[in-house]
Every structure is written in C-alpha cells, then in structure tokens.
Amino acid sequence: MRRFTLFAAVVSLVSFNQLAKADEPKKPSAAEHATVGTMTACAKACGECALACDMCAAHCATMLAEGKREHLKAMQTCQDCAAICGTAACIMAKNGPFSDLICTACADACKRCGDQCETMKDDAMMKKCAEECRKCETACRAMLKGQAQDHKH
Numbered sequence: 705m706r707r708f709t710l711f712a713a714v715v716s717l718v719s720f721n722q723l724a725k726a727d728e729p730k731k732p733s734a735a736e737h738a739t740v741g742t743m744t745a746c747a748k749a750c751g752e753c754a755l756a757c758d759m760c761a762a763h764c765a766t767m768l769a770e771g772k773r774e775h776l777k778a779m780q781t782c783q784d785c786a787a788i789c790g791t792a793a794c795i796m797a798k799n800g801p802f803s804d805l806i807c808t809a810c811a812d813a814c815k816r817c818g819d820q821c822e823t824m825k826d827d828a829m830m831k832k833c834a835e836e837c838r839k840c841e842t843a844c845r846a847m848l849k850g851q852a853q854d855h856k857h
Contacts, residue, residue: 739850743803746847747796750789750810753840757786757817760833778820782833785817789840796847804851811844 764779792810795803818837824830 740799742847742850743796743799746807746843747793749840749843750793750796753814753836754786754789754793756833756836757782757789760821760829761786763827763829774824778824778830781817781820785813785837788813792844804848807844807848811841811848814838814841814844 761779761782764775764782767775768779788806788810792806794800795806800806814837818834818841821830821834821837825834
C-alpha cells in the first residue's frame, strides 16, 4: 500500500507540473515574431494611409467646390481607399482570420488610388496621398508574402 501511495503522489505531482506548464504563455518563435512585426507594420501603414486618403478626399471636395471637376474621381477613389485601409488596419491589428483577404484588397485599392492621385502630383496633397498609398501597398504585399511563406512551413 505504501508503494501505491508513493506512486500516486509522484503521478499527481507530474500531472500537476504538466498542467502548470500548459498555463504558461508560449514564447513566439523567430518566424512568428517576424510575422507579428510585419503585421504591425502593415496595420500602421494602413492606418496612416486611411488618414492621408481621408484628408485628400476632403481636399478634393474643396477643389470640386471651386469648380475643378478633375478632382471628382480622385475624391471618390480616396474615399473608398480610406474605408478599405481603415478596415485593413483594424483587422491586421488583431491578426484577424481574414487578414489575407483585406490586405489583398487594400494593396489593390492603394495601387489604384496612388495611380489616380499621381495624375495630379503637382498638387502637394495629391502627391502626399500617392506616397502614403505606395507605402501601404508595399507593406500589405510584404505581409502577404510573409503569410504565404509561413503557410509553406
């Protein structure tokens, strides 16, 4: 009986240690840490681009009010791009399950918005918007590339 009690005590102690270790937070691997950094950079770029696009859309509205009709398409493009980038920033910040989908859409929207704003690059606001769109597109594509590589492993 004494051996059984000792054996039971050892088994209980080992089981308890395993349970305690299960509650410890897992340290991310180097690859996971790199992915978190890429996603954080992407979320930040998306947020900054959303802000730039919103500011540019407001600028275009002012230009339209002054009769500069060439700003209509840019205003609409910036409004849509800002909405997509803002959503992407939120989803990327929490590593949401649709991060790949929104990041693809965001990169494509930024490409189109950047192209549109570049047609009026003599205007400082339009130039700034195009630059932010290029940064965001690059960050989204880098994040997507990193995710694709993670899924291969």
